[in-house]
Structures are given as structure tokens and as C-alpha cells.
Amino acid sequence: MAVPKKKPNRPKEVFLSHSHHDAPLTKRIAAELRRHKIKAWYSEHHIAGAQKWQDEIGSALERCDWFIVIMTPDAAQSKWVRREVSIAVDDSRYDDRVVPLAVKPCEARDINWALKTIQYIRHKNLPNTIRALLKLWNVPYQKK
DSSP states (O other), X not given: OOOOOOOOOOOSOEEEEOOGGGHHHHHHHXXXXXXXXXXXXXXXXXXXXXXXXXXXXXXXXXXXXXXXXXXXXXXXXXXXXXXXHHHHHHOGGGTTOEEXXXXXXXXXXXXXXXXXXXOOEEOSSHHHHHHHXXXXXXXXXXXX
């Protein structure tokens, strides 16, 4: 008899990997997650002037327990997104905790070939995207 899969727990903190061109959407997603009491880390919000990007990103990747990649053509061109995804898909802490969020058409393999093996969430509008993310963690959606 198969053992039923346990529902994932509410994240302690979510890492949002994105191109700087997608920062406005990333900021809105982070705000919605925070509104639902889920901490979200993304570079524009959490890295202050004069801090070392690599150190801050590395610390966040070690601390966060879920990883969302905002998939767009700009993300596919970003060496930082590709680096962050490579780290996440290689780290066993993120097993079954990497979420590709398909925002604009792009080839997953252009970011990292392993993303093709993970079920995407397709972004159509912000409320539906947030509902889909919250459903992963069994967190009810709260209307504004």
C-alpha cells in the first residue's frame, strides 16, 4: 500500500529568484505572500547598498526553505537566476520545494534543464498565482 504524501508545511521563508526586469511583479508576489504571513526574500528588497550580492544571496539560499523562480525570457538571460536555480536544484533541502512560476514564455532549459522535470505554476493574474502558491502549503487565500 502506498503511503500518502504529507502536505508541505507553511514555508519559513521563500526565496524569489528573478531577473531585475521582473522586479515589479516579484515585489507584488512578495507583498501578497507577506500578507498571508509568509516571509519572502528577493534581492531588491533585502540587499542594501555596499553589501556583497554573492554573500547576501548565499545566506538567503541557505536560510530559505522554498525556492520560486519567476520564469521569463529575461530570467533565462540572467546569469544570477541561472546560478540561483542551479544551487536550489542541487541542494537536497529544496527537494520538492522548487516552484517554477511561468510568467512569460521561455524555455526552461535555458534557465536550468532540471526545471523541465518540475510542474510549473502558470501566471495568468496575481490572485490566481497567489492562490496556486498558497495551495502548495495548504494556506487559505485571504481576500483583501
